[in-house]
Structures are given as structure tokens and as C-alpha cells.
Amino acid sequence: MDFNEKFTEYSGYFNKVLTEFCDNLTCKPQILAESMRYSLLLGGKRLRPVLMLAVGDLLGVDRDKLKNFALALELIHTYSLVHDDLPEMDNDDFRRGKPSNHKVFGTGNAVLAGDGLLNTAYSVLIKECRNGAEYVSASEFICDYAGVYGMIGGQSADLLHEGDGNYSEETLNFIYENKTAKLLTAAVVVPDIIGGGKHFSQLKTFGSDLGYLFQLTDDILDVEGSFASLGKSTGKDEKAGKYTAVSLYGLEACKLRADVCAERCRTIVEGINGDGEFLINFVNYVRNRKN
Ligand code: GRG
Numbered sequence: 001m002d003f004n005e006k007f008t009e010y011s012g013y014f015n016k017v018l019t020e021f022c023d024n025l026t027c028k029p030q031i032l033a034e035s036m037r038y039s040l041l042l043g044g045k046r047l048r049p050v051l052m053l054a055v056g057d058l059l060g061v062d063r064d065k066l067k068n069f070a071l072a073l074e075l076i077h078t079y080s081l082v083h084d085d086l087p088e089m090d091n092d093d094f095r096r097g098k099p100s101n102h103k104v105f106g107t108g109n110a111v112l113a114g115d116g117l118l119n120t121a122y123s124v125l126i127k128e129c130r131n132g133a134e135y136v137s138a139s140e141f142i143c144d145y146a147g148v149y150g151m152i153g154g155q156s157a158d159l160l161h162e163g164d165g166n167y168s169e170e171t172l173n174f175i176y177e178n179k180t181a182k183l184l185t186a187a188v189v190v191p192d193i194i195g196g197g198k199h200f201s202q203l204k205t206f207g208s209d210l211g212y213l214f215q216l217t218d219d220i221l222d223v224e225g226s227f228a229s230l231g232k233s234t235g236k237d238e239k240a241g242k243y244t245a246v247s248l249y250g251l252e253a254c255k256l257r258a259d260v261c262a263e264r265c266r267t268i269v270e271g272i273n274g275d276g277e278f279l280i281n282f283v284n285y286v287r288n289r290k291n
Contacts, residue, residue, distance in 0.1 A: 003281040007050060014049035017067045018074065035105040035113035039078050042096045048073045048187040054282065056191040058274045068128050069138060069190045072121040076146045077183055079117035082110055089159065138193040145182040154178025165241055172248060181211020199272055206268040213261040214286055216254055219244040223251060225290065262287040
């Protein structure tokens with residue numbers, strides 16, 4: 001199977017899990033379930049679930065053991081996008097090429113849809129904890145990395161420094177590491193925790209490097225990408241005077257940094273016993289992505 005076929009196989013498996021979850025979402029009033037479903041089924045790339053399943057395959061961890069962790073992570077990721085698009089945050093009218101949640105359901109409902117997605121993710125994780133100590137550890141890891149010492153902390157720093165024009169490289173790294181890299185790190189570390197934790201530190205570093213690479217390519221795409229391929233507005237960072245890796249290092253230096261980061265990721269995968277071909281191609285895909 002080539003990379004695209006394998007990617008489609010992983011995302012197809014996950015989309016079935018997600019569709020079943022959406023079909024069983026019967027909360028009332030109807031608008032709550034509808035707005036949660038809207039953002040979940042808007043057509044995301046499912047990068048985090050795909051990564052989790054692929055690392056599971058590399059380590060020999062059954063995907064049935066991972067599917068609810070992948071679901072929880074995608075629920076958390078989707079809530080973060082719904083809240084990030086709000087006028088009080090990044091103020092984006094489009095997401096994945098379609099109107100953002102608040103443009104369809106209104107700001108109040110979008111806040112609640114995000115809250116509902118996050119809260120339900122924790123219900124899913126708490127249920128997983130009944131399966132044993134390693135499931136508790138994996139759930140704890142996701143909570144920590146999505147929370148105030150993770151993604152929320154990164155978003156808070158981003159909001160705090162918005163409009164500063166420029167700030168230290170250290171602050172920029174803090175934002176990227178927490179806002180972007182921590183959820184990707186959770187995706188690759190959870191299969192290892194479930195599988196016995198043999199490659200914990202290698203995979204933590206892989207997640208951190210992959211997250212930085214992802215954010216670098218995000219900054220590059222904001223300059224070089226198009227609405228047609230990204231499904232969201234471009235050129236926003238420069239217009240808003242936002243400090244990014246591109247404004248700090250320049251476009252070409254950013255590309256070089258992305259290359260170095262991708263190489264570090266590939267080296268880590270090569271150091272793990274097993275078939276790492278898909279993950280190496282995943283790194284190349286993130287480096288060269290157009291959306
Ligand atoms: C609101 C707590 C809170 C956090 C928001 C999502 C986010 C954190 C910020 C968005 C800004 C941004 C561009 C972050 C980079 C990483 C990211 C989450 C990109 C979008 O992820 P993809 O490409 O999205 O995986 P799809 O649509 O494919 O699911």
C-alpha cells in the first residue's frame with residue numbers, strides 16, 4: 001500500500017468510529033448535538049488519529065485499544081478549532097473551507113459546542129480508565145497535554161502576546177510547543193503508554209519536533225498557501241502584524257529549519273525497531289503539505 005492508500009485506510013477506520021459517535025449523540029436541545037456534529041464532520045484531515053494508529057502499528061498495539069483515545073483527541077482538537085475561530089480569539093469565518101461554527105450557529109452556541117466536545121472527550125477518557133493502569137496513564141497524559149500545562153497554556157500565551165509585534169524566541173517556542181505540539185505529542189505517546197512505555201522519551205521528542213515542523217509549515221503556508229487549498233484565509237499573520245517563525249527568521253530560514261526538524265523526526269523513527277515507513281512518509285507529508 002502506498003502512503004495515500006494507507007492514510008485513507010487509517011482515516012477511514014477512524015471516520016467510522018467518529019460517525020458512530022456522532023450517530024449516538026442524542027443530547028438536547030437538538031442544536032447542541034447539531035453544532036458539535038457540524039464541526040466534527042466538517043472534513044478535517046484526522047492527522048492525530050492517523051498518527052496514533054500508525055504509531056500503534058509500529059509498536060504492535062491493537063487499534064481497538066486506541067480507538068477511543070483517538071476519538072477523545074479528535075474531540076479535543078475540534079473544540080480547540082471551534083473556540084480558536086471565535087471573534088474574541090482568531091476571528092476566522094472559515095474552517096476547512098466551510099463557514100466556522102459560530103458563523104452557522106452563533107457565538108454562544110459555538111462556545112457551548114466547544115465546551116460539549118471537550119467535556120465529552122473527558123467522559124470518553126474516564127470510561128477508558130476502567131480498562132487498567134496504563135489506560136489511566138494514557139488518559140492522564142492527554143489531559144495534561146491538552147490542558148493548562150499544554151494546549152490551553154499555549155493558546156493563552158498566544159492571546160496575551162497578540163499584537164506585541166515581536167517578542168522573544170523563547171516565548172514563540174513556548175507558544176508553538178504548547179499550542180501546537182502537545183496534542184500531536186499525545187497522539188504518538190498514547191500508543192506507547194498502552195504498549196508498555198518502551199519508547200516514551202523518543203516518541204515525546206518525535207511529537208515535539210513534529211509539532212514544531214507542523215507549526216513552521218503553518219507559518220510558511222500562511223505566506224505561500226491559498227484559500228483554495230487551505231480552506232481558510234491566508235496572509236492573516238502579516239496583516240495582523242502577528243509574530244511568527246517567518247517574521248522572526250524569514251521565509252527561507254524557516255524552510256531550512258523545517259528541513260532540519262523533519263530530518264530529526266525521521267532519525268527517531270529509524271531508531272525504533274519495526275516498520276516505520278508510513279511514519280517517515282507522514283513526516284515528509286507534513287514538511288511538504290499544502291493544507
Ligand atoms: C482554543 C484552547 C484553544 C486552543 C486553540 C487550534 C489552536 C489552539 C490554535 C489554532 C491555530 C493554529 C494554526 C494552530 C496550529 C495547529 C493546528 C491546530 C492546526 C490545525 O490542525 P489541522 O491541520 O486541522 O490538523 P484539520 O482541519 O485538518 O483537523
